[in-house]
Amino acid sequence: MLGSGKRVSSEALRLLEEAERRRDRFQRAVLDWASRNLRDFPWRRDRTPYRVLVAEVILRRTTSTAALRVYEEFLRRWPDIRALSEADEGGLEALLESVGYHRRRAMILKVIAQFIVDEYHGEIPRDKGLLLRIPHVGPYIASAVLSLGYGVPAAMVDSNVKRILSRSFRDSIPARGKSGLIYTLAEALVPTESHVPYNLGLIDMGALVCRYDRPRCSKCPLEAVCDTGRGHG
Numbered sequence: 001m002l003g004s005g006k007r008v009s010s011e012a013l014r015l016l017e018e019a020e021r022r023r024d025r026f027q028r029a030v031l032d033w034a035s036r037n038l039r040d041f042p043w044r045r046d047r048t049p050y051r052v053l054v055a056e057v058i059l060r061r062t063t064s065t066a067a068l069r070v071y072e073e074f075l076r077r078w079p080d081i082r083a084l085s086e087a088d089e090g091g092l093e094a095l096l097e098s099v100g101y102h103r104r105r106a107m108i109l110k111v112i113a114q115f116i117v118d119e120y121h122g123e124i125p126r127d128k129g130l131l132l133r134i135p136h137v138g139p140y141i142a143s144a145v146l147s148l149g150y151g152v153p154a155a156m157v158d159s160n161v162k163r164i165l166s167r168s169f170r171d172s173i174p175a176r177g178k179s180g181l182i183y184t185l186a187e188a189l190v191p192t193e194s195h196v197p198y199n200l201g202l203i204d205m206g207a208l209v210c211r212y213d214r215p216r217c218s219k220c221p222l223e224a225v226c227d228t229g230r231g232h233g
Contacts (some may be wrong), residue, residue, distance in 0.1 A: 011174035029221040034201030049124040049149030085113035157188035160206020167228040
């Protein structure tokens with residue numbers, strides 16, 4: 001889980017040890033819940049690296065309901081990265097207006113597409129380091145492209161996942177360096193197989209069960225392996 005030569009604090013080691021101890025139960029609980037409760041969206045079907053990339057940019061700072069209004073029409077107009085790189089920015093803005101943040105979002109999509117065409121010959125890379133070189137692509141989008149688009153195990157850590165992990169491992173996460181440790185924890189927990197339903201399951205659990213306000217601990221499949229949930233029993 002940690003590269004050779006890296007020095008880690010005793011608190012970080014304790015967290016990773018705790019993650020290893022709970023890993024199987026944590027994964028099984030998420031996957032069992034996901035098998036029955038995953039939300040159905042068009043961007044979760046017929047996934048390709050391009051479709052995943054487009055969906056994640058459209059979903060940024062908006063709701064799934066808003067994204068639903070434009071996603072399929074977007075793909076009809078700009079079906080691949082080269083088409084998107086040649087898109088008229090005004091046309092992008094017009095389609096994305098109902099989603100909000102449309103001028104900035106249109107610019108981001110154009111910049112991303114142009115970079116991929118210019119630097120990667122129109123091929124979306126399947127390497128996380130190369131993905132992170134793309135302007136406006138951060139760890140979450142890079143991991144989404146890898147896991148959902150390429151089938152490469154990667155931990156997708158959005159605000160929902162951060163909340164679940166922070167609550168589940170509350171007693172083991174040190175206050176200092178918490179943000180970085182959440183990513184380390186997520187990478188330690190993601191399964192090599194079944195990472196797609198696992199990642200989507202965590203995201204949906206955060207949206208529907210382990211909510212920001214009024215978490216439904218008694219309905220959560222992670223209650224037995226969650227530091228916070230056990231306190232609600």
